[in-house]
Amino acid sequence: MAKMMHSRLPDRITLLGAFCTSIFLYGTASAQSDGSTDRGAYIAVTSDCVACHTAPGGKPFSGGLAMKTPLGTMYSTNITPSRTFGIGDYSEADFSRAVRKGIRKDGRNLYPAMPYTAYSYMTDQDVHDLYVYFMKSVQSVESAPSKTSLPFPMNIRGSMMFWNVLFRNDRTFQPDPSRSSEWNRGAYLAQGPAHCGTCHTPRGFLMQEKSSKDLSGASLGAWYAPNITSDKISGIGNWSRENIKTYLKTGHIDGLAQAADGMGEAVEHSFQHLTDADLNALATYLATTKPVRDPADGEVSRFVLGKPTSSADEVRGGRPIRSDDNPNISGAELFMGNCASCHNYRAQGSRDGYYPSLWHNSVTGASSPDNLIATILFGVDRHVSDAEAFMPGFGGKKTDATQLNDSEIAKLSKYIFDTYGRKNVSVSASQVALIRHGGARSPLLVLIRVGMAAGAILLALGCFWRVRKIVK
Ligand code: HEC
Ligand code: HEC
Ligand code: HEC
CATH class of the missing domain: 1.20.5 (Single alpha-helices involved in coiled-coils or other helix-helix interfaces)
Incomplete structure (x- = not known):
């Protein structure tokens, strides 16, 4: 799940503001080395380094995660302090240049799949603490991950120099002295370490983040990171502070939204570990983002569409759950056969909220079908605290008993939208096929x-x- 690239014009500052906020951010930080390691560990968590730098089943930070980008597959690198395979010979200046400027020790450019455009906002102190943590506390792993080789001409790393001139932000976070220190902390986290915009801000033609549409929703390939601006219809303007905090902490609010894919991972590795103060700061900041309305969303927010409805009467009689046996199978039958066992026959979920309702659910209220299709294909698997949220994917191999084909999923999705969520969202089998294979490819390469x-x-x-x- 690699998202790419990013740019934002920093706000004006006054020295006084910068000074006050840096005192606020690092009030207690008279850099003793132990304190740095602890703080560095927390910063590594808020910036979710482990999510990308660890392959499934691999050792933390040893790299090798395959990330599909519109331009080809990239592999993250080993960032343990191994001298041979990792970043053991990086000085603090080298490290800072890699993390904030996207330039490796050998002087070559990194691809923006490494979110240096967001990390460029990180303060010197944070980067220092992070460096100390990586050098002192991260376990060395003596192995090399697979190498990235992108198709021509993207394999020429120098081509990123041009991109960087256009889109890399070259100033660390500039606090806004007219805002509270809590707001500034939230803005810093969202724009810098926690890099919300890397996923939630739409990309322009050259894959740069469109700063005018900050956080207004973006396709990540198969999945869609929804609009989280303060707009009351298209965004999360109607969420309470508690909603935002609970969602970031658990990835689940019944009757509102659940977190799968990249967001599920971000909650699992990063957001659930944030301090209450930082969650409050993020909620404060998110409530003030510029509202961006998408006309496709009409007049009603995705969070309130739909109501409990039963299809039981239509499908009673134990008919098949797949079209192999019944080519004229209906959406209602597919729903009853595959989904109702967990989500309930009126789609109201389970009483304890573990199985969410499919009405008043951001996925079925969305004007884009991407996340409903992706949920059905890939399911949900998120670990938070000691609990696991697990829904099986239905997009497995042809031989799996639970596999649904593209037209079945299209029919089922259409039925779910019309019955429980937003009416008249169009879904086709070819859209399902595209998402099954990771979403649209960028025309950029061609x-x-x-x-x-x-x-x-x-x-x-x-x-x-x-x-x-x-x-x-
Ligand atoms: C969204 C995924 C992602 C996240 C999050 C991420 N990285 Fe990376 N990082 C990458 C990828 C991919 C590369 C390799 C890019 C390339 O080959 O051009 C990389 C490369 C690097 C490198 C260069 C290593 C080398 O010499 O090859 C360093 C250092 C690094 N990352 C540190 C970090 C740190 C520290 C964090 C957390 C603050 C972090 N990364 C978070 C994806 C990520
Ligand atoms: C790695 C990509 C990624 C990052 C980073 C990320 N998000 Fe998300 N986010 C998503 C995706 C994908 C979804 C949709 C998840 C789903 O429906 O299962 C989502 C959903 C959400 C939602 C629920 C909206 C809805 O309509 O369901 C909120 C709120 C949210 N994200 C806030 C944040 C905030 C705040 C940050 C930064 C602190 C952040 N996200 C960082 C990918 C990301
Ligand atoms: C075995 C139980 C089970 C079955 C069967 C099941 N689900 Fe789920 N579903 C879950 C669980 C658990 C969650 C995740 C709740 C969470 O994220 O906290 C979920 C989440 C969802 C979500 C919200 C996803 C998101 O990321 O926001 C949707 C939409 C959904 N299911 C639709 C379906 C459909 C359609 C079917 C039938 C094809 C189906 N489910 C079958 C258990 C199930």
Whole structure:
């Protein structure tokens, strides 16, 4: 789950504001080394380094997670203090340059799948503590992860230099002195370490974050990170502070939203461990973000659509749950056969809220079908505290008894939207097929290639012209 790239124009500052906020942020931080390690560990958690730098079943920070991006598959690197395979020979300055500027020790550019554009907001003190933590407390792992090799021309890392000139933010977080220190802390976390915008802010043509549409929702391939601006219809403007805190802490609010995929992972590795003060700060900041309305969302928020409805009467009689046996199977039958056992036959979930209701649910109230399709295909698997939220995916291999094909999922999704959520959302089998394979690919690669081919032809013609001139 690699999201890419990012830019935001920093706000104006006054030295006084910066000074006050840095005192607030690091009030107690007269850098003793032990304190640095503890603080560094907390910063590593708030910035979720482990999520990307650990492969499934692998040792923490040893890299090798395969991340599908619209431009190809990338592998994260070993960032343990191993001198041979990790970052053991990084000085603090090298480390800071990698984390905040996207430049490796050997001077080559990192791809923005490493969210350095967000981390560029991190304060010097945070980067220092993080460095101390990685060098002193992280266990060395002596192995090399798979190497990233992107297709031409993206394999030329130098091409990122141009991108960086356009989109990398080059100033650390600039506090707004007209706001409270709590707000500034929330803004710092959201824009910097916790990098909410990396997933929730839509991307422009060159994959940069569109700062004018900050946090207004973005496709991550298969999944969609919804609009979390303060807009009351399209965003989370109607959520209470407690809602936001509970969601970040547990990934689940019955009758509102659940967190799967990237958000489930972020809750699991990062947000559930934030202090109450930091969760309050995030809630304070999120309540003030610029509202962005999407006309497709109409007049009603996705969180209040739908009501309990039973399809039992339509499908009574034990008919099949898949279309193999019954090509005319209805959405209601698919629902009763595959979903009702957990979500209840009126889709109201279970009484304890473990199985969520499918009405008053952000996924079924959304105007885009991506997350409903992705939930059905890939399920939910999130560990928070000692509990696990698990829903099986129905997109397994053809031979699995629980596998649903593209048209079954399209029919089922349509039925769920119309019955329990937003009416008239269109869902097609080809959309399901696309999400099954990780979502739309970026046209960027093709365009760059076409552009480069045209450039090469011009260059060749130019050379030819010169050669002819010299020969004459
Ligand atoms: C969203 C995924 C993601 C997160 C979160 C992330 N990284 Fe990375 N990081 C990557 C990827 C991918 C690469 C390799 C990029 C490349 O090959 O250009 C990378 C590369 C690096 C490198 C360069 C190592 C080298 O020499 O190759 C360092 C250092 C690093 N990350 C540190 C961190 C730290 C510290 C954090 C937390 C503050 C962090 N990363 C969080 C994805 C991530
Ligand atoms: C790795 C990508 C990623 C990051 C980082 C991330 N999110 Fe999310 N977020 C998502 C996805 C995907 C969903 C949809 C999850 C679902 O429906 O199962 C989501 C859902 C949400 C929702 C629920 C909205 C709804 O309509 O269901 C809130 C609120 C939210 N995120 C807030 C945040 C905040 C605040 C941050 C930063 C502190 C953050 N997210 C960071 C990917 C991310
Ligand atoms: C074995 C039990 C089980 C079955 C069967 C099941 N679900 Fe779920 N479902 C869950 C659990 C558990 C969650 C996650 C609750 C959480 O995130 O806290 C969930 C979550 C969801 C969500 C919210 C996902 C999100 O990320 O916001 C939707 C939508 C959903 N299920 C739809 C379906 C549909 C449609 C079917 C039938 C194809 C189905 N479920 C079958 C147990 C189940």
